[in-house]
Amino acid sequence: MSHQPQRRIAATYMRGGTSKGVFFKLTDLPVEAQVAGPQRDAILLRVIGSPDPYGKHTDGMGGATSSTSKTVILSPSERPEHDVDYLFGQVAIDQPVIDWSGNCGNLTAAVGAFAIEQGLVAPERVPDNGFCTVRIWQANIGKTILARVPITDGQVQETGDFELDGVTFPAAEVAVTFTDPADGALFPTGAKVDELEVPESLVAGGRLPVTLINAGIPTVFARAEDLGYQGTELQEAINGDPAALARFEQLRAYGALKMGLISDLSEAASRAHTPKIAFVTGPKAYTASSGKAIEASDIDLNVRALSMGKLHHAMMGTAAVAIAVAAAIPGTLVNEAVAGEVSGQVRFGHPSGTLKVGAEVVEQDGQWQARSVTMSRSARVLMEGAVRIPI
Missing domain, CATH: 3.10.310.10 (Diaminopimelate Epimerase; Chain A, domain 1)
Known part of the structure; x- marks a missing residue:
């Protein structure tokens, strides 16, 4: 042969x-x-x-x-x-x-x-x-x-x-x-905070406050506390829990539906890359996966984001864009988590350490627009x- x-x-x-x-x-x-x-x-x-x-x-x-x-x-x-x-x-x-x-x-x-x-x-x-x-x-x-x-x-x-x-x-x-x-409307529903109606098995009361934003990549932001987390978790705390991963994937699907990215929940499985789902909280001290100590004074907020069904080891660059834009706009859950006012740049904590991102946003005729976001990589x-x- x-x-x-x-x-x-x-x-x-x-x-x-x-x-x-x-x-x-x-x-x-x-x-x-x-x-x-x-x-x-x-x-x-x-x-x-x-x-x-x-x-x-x-x-x-x-x-x-x-x-x-x-x-x-x-x-x-x-x-x-x-x-x-x-x-x-x-x-x-x-x-x-x-x-x-x-x-x-x-x-x-x-x-x-x-x-x-x-x-x-x-x-x-x-x-x-x-x-x-x-x-x-x-x-x-x-x-x-x-x-x-x-x-x-x-x-x-x-x-x-x-x-x-x-x-x-x-x-x-x-x-x-x-x-x-921004991909189309910055806030696809027109609101800075929405409530996802989800099964009570996912969230007590069946309603989860979220910020849905199209900047860098479509992203669903929720409060860490509303999901039962501290917001300082490392990968194993989420990725080692199959039930938690399944819950996040279902919440992501409901977010995709609310954002108009899919027309039926079953379509989320074939659109695993977008939207992302993340949870935020205010600045808290934690130890990064490298062993580096991150002090609350080092950051403006903590963010943990999932990609392709798993908690990311650091932060996706496109999600960092979404974080920077949402942090700069009053009334979003990300801005709510920030310690003090955001003046052009925001520094957030992620599982591997910290990242600083700058966003230029403007409000015109009652609508927010993102002009640019800049970050340093290698x-x-x-x-x-x-x-x-x-x-």
Whole structure:
């Protein structure tokens, strides 16, 4: 019996922020994967190693977590004043599903570096020394993102002394700006606080106050106290409790329905990447997963967010956008949790430490708008060459 040899596909494995993913140039993909559809999904699923009933991704490039089971496809942008089109795929671990409904803010920091190194940015825009602002069109959500990439001797600078909680080693700082980050109406229901009507088995009384916001990524925010949590929990407190995870997933589904992202609760399973669900509380001291002591005076509030059904080990970049915008607008549950007034930037605690994010918001004719959100991340190439898949 004869067997076909594995296929080789040029690829780069990169870390961006607190995430990792497999990066491809669109033209390096097999022809059938250069357009959206089942064939593209099948190839990328096999690259990552999903679906994996063992939850390990032993036979693929994925890391068996929402932060490390990601794919990115880049191509030269045909849009004026943009350098590159960025398409992101969040790969499920135990299901044959790639969710294309949202962005990965962390990997955006790596998009700029990859685009420069792969010749997707015009050479005249890359200085010998200084910074290159890569103009990214985020194709999943139709938004512009700017990545300020440091350049040394004409090459992307990856090493440096910038430290990011959730990442073990320092690297070069990459400032990422999300322009006009709201996807449609900032508050899809028109309210800063809604009440989700849910089964009493999920929340006592069957009503849960939430802030539903479309900024960076659709997000459902609830008070930690309303869910029976302190807001300082680390991963194991949530991820080691199957009943808690099932409860959060059901609440997320009700939030998606209220936001108009799905028309029936059953559709939430196929839209696992969005919306996110998070819980907030005021500034409280805790010990981060690294053993680092976080004092209440170090932060404005605590936030814990779930991604792809698990509590995130740090914070998704897109969710950080939602946090910053919601914190800056009076009347939201996130703003309620903040200690004092937010003056442009908010520093929040997450399981791995802290993160500072700045948001510019304005109120016009009684409606709030988010103009931009900026945060600092880092990125570097981990491996480059080719992935092989038996297809």
